[in-house]
Amino acid sequence: MATIDFNGATVELNEEGFLVDPNIWNEELAKVLAKHEEGLDELTEEHWAVIKFIRSYYEEKQSAPMVRAVCKGSGIRLQQVYDLFPSGPAKGACKLAGLPKPDGCV
Amino acid sequence: MPEIDELENRINALTEADIESGLAFFRSKLKEAEASYLNSCVRCGLCANSCHYYRATPELENVPVRKLGYIVATFKASFTSLGRIAPGLVNAKPFTREIIRCWIDSVFGRCSLCGRCSINCTIGIPLPSLFRAARATLASMDLVPLDLQATVNNSLKYGNNMAIEQEEWIETVEWIEEELQAEVEDQNAKLPLDKIGAKYLFTVNPREAKFFPLSLQASAKVFWAAKENWTMAKDVGWDLTNYGLFNCNDDQAGTIFKNMATAMDRLKCETLVIGECGHGYQSARWMGPEWLKAHFPYPVVSFLEVMDEYLEQDKIKVDKTKNQQIVTLHDPCNLVRHGGIVEPQRRVLRQSVEHFVEMSPYGHENFCCGGGGGQLSMSKYTARRMNAGGVKARQIADTMAKIVATPCHNCVDQLMELNKEYSLKIQIKTVAELVANALVLTSRKDKT
Numbered sequence: 001m002a003t004i005d006f007n008g009a010t011v012e013l014n015e016e017g018f019l020v021d022p023n024i025w026n027e028e029l030a031k032v033l034a035k036h037e038e039g040l041d042e043l044t045e046e047h048w049a050v051i052k053f054i055r056s057y058y059e060e061k062q063s064a065p066m067v068r069a070v071c072k073g074s075g076i077r078l079q080q081v082y083d084l085f086p087s088g089p090a091k092g093a094c095k096l097a098g099l100p101k102p103d104g105c106v
Numbered sequence: 107m108p109e110i111d112e113l114e115n116r117i118n119a120l121t122e123a124d125i126e127s128g129l130a131f132f133r134s135k136l137k138e139a140e141a142s143y144l145n146s147c148v149r150c151g152l153c154a155n156s157c158h159y160y161r162a163t164p165e166l167e168n169v170p171v172r173k174l175g176y177i178v179a180t181f182k183a184s185f186t187s188l189g190r191i192a193p194g195l196v197n198a199k200p201f202t203r204e205i206i207r208c209w210i211d212s213v214f215g216r217c218s219l220c221g222r223c224s225i226n227c228t229i230g231i232p233l234p235s236l237f238r239a240a241r242a243t244l245a246s247m248d249l250v251p252l253d254l255q256a257t258v259n260n261s262l263k264y265g266n267n268m269a270i271e272q273e274e275w276i277e278t279v280e281w282i283e284e285e286l287q288a289e290v291e292d293q294n295a296k297l298p299l300d301k302i303g304a305k306y307l308f309t310v311n312p313r314e315a316k317f318f319p320l321s322l323q324a325s326a327k328v329f330w331a332a333k334e335n336w337t338m339a340k341d342v343g344w345d346l347t348n349y350g351l352f353n354c355n356d357d358q359a360g361t362i363f364k365n366m367a368t369a370m371d372r373l374k375c376e377t378l379v380i381g382e383c384g385h386g387y388q389s390a391r392w393m394g395p396e397w398l399k400a401h402f403p404y405p406v407v408s409f410l411e412v413m414d415e416y417l418e419q420d421k422i423k424v425d426k427t428k429n430q431q432i433v434t435l436h437d438p439c440n441l442v443r444h445g446g447i448v449e450p451q452r453r454v455l456r457q458s459v460e461h462f463v464e465m466s467p468y469g470h471e472n473f474c475c476g477g478g479g480g481q482l483s484m485s486k487y488t489a490r491r492m493n494a495g496g497v498k499a500r501q502i503a504d505t506m507a508k509i510v511a512t513p514c515h516n517c518v519d520q521l522m523e524l525n526k527e528y529s530l531k532i533q534i535k536t537v538a539e540l541v542a543n544a545l546v547l548t549s550r551k552d553k554t
Contacts, residue, residue: 015488103257104268105516
């Protein structure tokens with residue numbers, strides 16, 4: 001299992017880089033994950049629009065939203081979602097929003 | 107980790123009766139030929155280099171027949187006279203907790219059921235069938251890695267493997283329909299749902315609906331260009347995946363497959379079309395009738411065959427100069443080696459892209475991307491999967507291609523990860539995405 005340092009504490013990631021405990025997520029941690037997992041030095045307003053939508057959806061429903069809902073809810077167009085998160089909506093955006101890995105062919 | 111602990115807890119909680127019933131189940135999965143194959147290896151060693159796990163990490167545990175060895179040892183100890191009387195002599199080992207752990211590690215943790223070892227085996231031992239029998243046995247003992255089983259459970263509960271609700275599916279289809287209409291400037295471009303009596307019932311991977319709908323849009327664009335009479339199911343039956351092929355619980359696989367079969371009956375379509383997916387094709391075309399013990403009165407075809415036919419019959423026209431970059435093709439094991447669909451995708455690509463290059467080796471001898479057999483769903487084995495995928499990464503790099511086409515969403519996902527891990531700097535696309543991009547739409551514009 002991998003770990004990352006976060007403000008002097010050790011945060012556990014699963015074998016694919018998803019948070020072991022989704023409940024410890026916060027915005028500062030998202031920035032660290034962005035750097036560590038997606039190679040993103042900085043998160044723009046557009047990144048945050050996507051991440052915050054996914055996070056609030058997850059907190060309400062305990063699942064990852066459809067990319068349709070992400071586009072509608074964040075106002076970001078589909079192609080832009082892929083451009084913003086090189087690993088895609090699941091392994092990129094959902095991971096940075098602290099969600100567990102979705103099931104299926106991902 | 108909860109996953110590891112839970113499986114370990116279950117192993118520790120096994121009673122003698124559980125182990126006995128597991129063994130009885132294992133024996134019931136072996137027909138005469140398979141049982142005799144368990145004693146047929148001549149130790150030639152050819153299987154070692156045929157396996158992408160072994161090539162990536164040349165250690166004994168990755169040699170296919172070593173993985174099979176744990177299963178053989180159990181068989182001998184439990185079901186052969188010599189194995190019972192003199193186990194040491196024939197390397198027979200009883201089905202202990204320790205051996206069960208070896209089974210799990212070998213058949214779930216070091217094998218993508220790609221079958222390349224089998225076609226390179228001197229004797230022709232059907233290793234994937236034997237590994238499937240072992241997985242099935244573990245499934246009967248409730249010893250399937252939890253995240254793989256969770257994907258199966260989603261299908262059983264929701265009718266698709268990503269737990270997508272019906273309204274979410276419908277909303278996504280309507281959205282993609284709007285996007286397609288904008289793209290082709292035609293309000294008549296549709297993604298029809300529940301159209302009774304359509305020629306084709308088209309099925310997709312939930313991954314497309316949930317996260318990557320551009321491939322669905324591309325497929326719909328091809329149908330639109332061909333003026334096809336097609337539809338998708340509004341309720342369950344639109345998902346082509348079946349992770350029952352990977353946990354090897356045939357009852358669950360059959361239950362999942364019924365969703366598509368029932369949709370075919372309900373919508374009275376002529377042909378079931380499996381979208382671009384390796385295991386989905388293998389499941390529906392070859393395993394489905396076996397799981398359901400039923401003959402299907404309709405053909406089951408891959409969308410690749412449909413596109414191939416459109417081009418052959420001039421139902422669609424493509425301009426290959428629209429795809430100028432070098433394109434190579436990754437062959438999904440379940441579609442090609444196991445499924446027998448080898449040439450349609452090649453004929454389609456040669457007409458749709460300007461520079462098509464093959465990997466070496468390709469077709470039946472192609473290497474697994476590393477993500478097959480349910481590997482993508484089992485987080486525990488991620489490091490091994492990415493390491494074994496290095497063989498594919500090198501194959502890709504050697505072609506100098508900028509685009510890797512692959513008719514499988516599972517492979518797409520693994521290739522995306524390999525792209526990142528091995529800095530390949532490639533784009534990964536489905537075949538339909540390249541065809542859709544190359545479509546010549548003049549006839550439609552004349553009409554409108």
